[in-house]
Amino acid sequence: MENETENHEMKRELGLLDATMLVVGSMIGSGIFIVSADITRSVGSAGWLIIIWLLTGMVTLMAALSYGELSAMYPKAGGQYVYLKESYNKLIAFLYGWSTFMVIQTGTIAAVGVAFAKFAAYLYAPLGDDNILFSIGGVNINAAQILAISTIILLTWINSRGVKNGKIIQTILTIVKILSLFGLIIAGLAFSFRTEVWQANWTDMFTPFRWDASTQTKVTIGGATLFAGVVSAMVGSLFSSDAWNNVTFIAGEIRNPRKNIGLSLFLGTMIVTVIYVSTNIMYTAVLSMEEIANAPADRVAVAASQYIFGTAGTLVIAIMIMISTFGCNNGLILSGARVYYTMAQDGVFFKQAAVLNKFEVPGWGLWAQCLWASALCLTGRYGDLLDYVIFVVLIFYILTIGGIFILRRKYPDADRPYKAFGYPFIPALYIVCAAVICGGLLYYKTSTCGWGLVIVLLGIPVYYISERYRKS
Template identity: 30%
Template sequence: MHQESGHLKRRLGLTSAISITVGAVIGSGIFMKPLSVAQSLPSEGWIFALWIGLGLVCLFGAFAYAELGAMFPEAGGQYAFLREGWGPAVGFLYGWVFFWAINSGTMAALATAFAEYLLPLLQIDKAAHPLSVVGVASLMIFLLATVNHFGVTLGALLQNLSTFAKLGALGLIVLGGAFAAAGHGVAPTTASDPAVQSLKVSGLLTAFTGIFWAYEGWYQLPFNAAELRRPERHLPQGLIFGMLLLIVTYTAVNAIYLEVVPFAEMRQLPAGADQQVPYLAVMRIFSPQVAAYLTLLVAISVMGAANPNLLCSSRAFYAMGQDGLVPKRLNWIHPRHGTPSVAIWSQALWAILLVLYLKEFHDITAFVVFASFLFYAMTVAAVWRLRRRLPDHPRPYRCTGYPLTPALFILVTVAFVVTLLLDPVERHNALVGLAILAAGVPYYWWRKRAVGAARGEG
C-alpha cells in the first residue's frame, strides 16, 4: 500500500517561479567570486563585460529551456528534455552525473560554505573544533530535506522568504553604497593603480569559472514544471524575468564593490581572501559592527541557494524512476505530503557523505560547472533537433532569438568545456567529471537489460 505513487500537485504560481530561479542562483557566488574575477582580468571594463555578457549567455540558455519546459511540462526538467531530444541513454547519463556530481556536489559545496560563514557568527573556532564544519553543513542539508519532505508549499515558502531576504539585503548594499559614494561617505584607500596587464587565457578561464558558478542554478525551475499552476506561462516567465533580475542585481552589486573597494585595492588583496571584498564594502558603507553580521547574510543566501537542489532536483530522479532507469523507490510519492520523499532523502544523504570529502571550494565549483556545461550544450541543442523531429508539437513559448541565441550559447559553452580540458590546472576536475560520466554507461545497459528481462517474465 505504501509503495503506491501519488501525484505531484500544481501549487506554484509566477512569484514562486521567479523566486526559484533567483533563489537557486544567488548563493555564494556574488560574495566569494568577485575577488578572483577581478584578480584575473586587466581592467574594470572586462569585469562588467563578463558579468553582463555571461549572464546574457545564461539568459540565452534559459530561452531554450523555456521552450522545452513549455513543450514538456512534466516532472524531470532537463532529464526529460534530453530524453525527448536525444533518447533515453543520454537522459539517463545526465541523471547519473546529476545525482553523483552536479546536484550533490552543489549541495555539499553550499553546505560547507554555509558552515564556514555561520561558525564565526556563533563564535566557534573551526580550527579548535575540526568537526564543526561537517556537523553544521550536514545539519543544514538535513533541515532542508525535512522542510521539502513535508510539502512543496513549505519548501517554496522557505525559498520565497530566503530570496526576498537576500535580494533586500543586496539592495541595501547597492543603495547604501550609491548613497555613500554620492555623498563621499566612503573612506578613500591608498592602493596604487595596478600594473597594466594583458588579457590571458588562464585569466579568462578563471573569470568564466567564477562567474558561471555565480549564475549556476538558472536551470532549476523546469524540474518543478509539473507543480506550476500554469506551466505554459509561468515557466518561461519565471526563467526569463528571473535571469534579467539576476543580471541587473549582479551588475549593480559589482559596481558598488568596485566603487567602495577599488579595482587597484582588489588586485592587492591576498589571493583566496574571497570574503574580504563584501566585508570591506559593508564595513565602509555602514560600519564594522554591521560588517560583522555579513556572515549571517551570506549564510542565509547560501541556504536559500541550496534549497532548490532538493525542492526542484529530486523531481528528475522521480521521472527517471517512472522510466524504470533507477530503483522504483525513487518513484515513490508520499501519499500525504505529495512529495518525492525517497528521492529527496537519498540525494540529501549522499550530499552529506560528500561533505566529508570536499576540500577546496574552488575545486568543487570548477568540477560542478564543468559537469553541468557538458549537458547544458546538449539540452539547448535539443531545441534544434526537436524543431525538425517534432515540428507540429505544441510550443506555448518559442525560444526568443532562435536560432541565433541557442547557437551563441552552445558556442560559448563548448569553448569553455574544451578550454577546461586543455588547461593543466583545471584538467583534473574535468577528467573526474568524465570518469563519472563513463561509469554510468555500463550501469545504464545493465539496468536496461534487467528491466527488459523483468518485463519479459511478466
C-alpha cells in the same frame, strides 16, 4: 516507506511568483560575495570585471530564453532530463541524471551548506571548520561540516512534508535576499562612494592585466593569455549564476507550466543579472581593484561592508550570506529530487525514488539526495567537485539547447506554446559561446575538467548494467 503510494499525484501549488523566486533563490548563493576576487586576479581592470559579469548574464539569459520552448513542450517533472530523453535517448538523459546526483546537485548542496556554516562561525566561533570534533578512520570531522549536514537534513525534512512548506521558505528567504542585496548596493553607492577609488578603478578600465599575488604586482595581458584569463574568470561567475534551470525539475508542481516556467526563467535570470552587475559596480566604487583582488579569503563583500557599516560590516555580511545560502540550498534540495523521481519512473534509478509519500512529494529521493550530499560534506572534497561542476553543467546545457534543433526536425508540427527567442540565432550563439568556454576549460584546466568528464562517462556502464538488471 510508511503511507507511501504510487497513485499519489504531485500538487500544482506553485505560481509564477513562486517559480521566479525559485530561479532567483537557487542562483544566488555565496558566489556574488566571493568570486569577484578571483575574477579580478584573472582579468584585472574594473571594465573587464563588469564585462565578465555581463557576459555571464548574457550567456545565462540566452540559455533561459531557449529553455522556454522545451519547458512549454514538456511541462513535466524532471525538466532537463525529460528534454534530453525526448531529443536524444534514454542514455544521454541518464548521464545527465547520473551527473546531477553524483556531482552537480549534491556537490553544490554540500558546498553551499559548508559556506553557510563557515559564515555562521563569524557569529559563533566554535562553529568554524578549525574546531575538530572527532575523527572517523583518520578523517577529521569539524563543526562546520556537522552544521552543514544539520541544515541539509533540516531542509530535506521540511521539503519532505510537502511542496507548500518548501515554497513558503523559498519565497520569503529570496525576497529577503533580494532586498538585502539591493540595500547593500544602495548603501555602498550612496554613503560609501570613494571618488578617488572610483576614478582610479575606471581609468584605463579596459586594459586587462593579471595580479601576481606573490609579488603584489600587475602584468598586462592580451591574446591567448587574456582568453585564458577570461575562461578562468568565468568559472566562478557561471557557477554563481547556475541552477537557474532547477525550476524545470518541478514542472509537475507549477500551475500553468507552459507559460509560467518560461516566464519565470526569463524574469529570474534578468533579476539576478541586474543584482550581480550592480553589486560589482558597487564594489568598484568602494574598493580599489587591488583591495578586490586581495580581499582576505576572497571575501570581497566583507571588505566592502567594513567601509559601509564599519566594524559591524563583517556581521552584516555573515548574516546576509547565511540567509542567502540557506535559501539557495532550500531551492536546490526542493528541485533535485524531482529528477531522480522521473528517472526512477523510467527504470534507470532506484525504484523507491518513483514513489510519492503521503505529502505528494518524492520523499525517498529527497532523503537519498540528503545522504549523498552529507557524505560529500564529510569528504572535504566538495571544493574540488565545484571546479569541474561547471564544465559538466555546460556540456549538458549545450546538448539540451541543441535538442531544440533536433526536435524542430523530428516534430515540426508539434504544439509549441512558446518558441525559443531569436531562433535559430540565439540558441546557436549560446551553443558556440558555451562550447568555446568548455574548450578553454578543458585546455587550461585539464586535470579538474578531465575528472568531470570521467564522472559523466562512468555513467555509461552503470546505465547498461541497470538496463540489464531491469530486463532480467
